[in-house]
Amino acid sequence: MKKTIGIIGYGNMGSAIASRIRNKYDLFVFDKDAAKLKQAGGMSVTGSIRELIRAVEAVIIAVKPQDFEEVLCEIKKELKGQ
Numbered sequence: 001m002k003k004t005i006g007i008i009g010y011g012n013m014g015s016a017i018a019s020r021i022r023n024k025y026d027l028f029v030f031d032k033d034a035a036k037l038k039q040a041g042g043m044s045v046t047g048s049i050r051e052l053i054r055a056v057e058a059v060i061i062a063v064k065p066q067d068f069e070e071v072l073c074e075i076k077k078e079l080k081g082q
Contacts (some may be wrong), residue, residue: 002026006056008049008071010036014062018043026053051080 003025007014010031018027018040027043029053037045046052053059053075062070 003058004028004056005058005060006030006052007060007062009062010040011062015039017060017062028055045069049074050078
């Protein structure tokens with residue numbers, strides 16, 4: 001069984017990471033810009049950060065620096081060992 005990994009942010013960095021690890025892990029992705037997620041074929045797309053956190057074992061945060069604090073505030077209560 002493959003490990004599940006979630007990627008928050010599917011811009012340049014998030015999509016590059018996903019393309020390199022997609023064959024080794026079950027990937028879940030989220031981006032606030034739904035248009036970016038149209039390129040996430042073969043991965044599970046979630047409707048929210050919380051949904052992603054609940055579905056995965058590990059989380060990669062690939063957002064712009066100015067969005068990092070907002071993402072951390074949203075996920076810190078949901079993380080349980082990821």
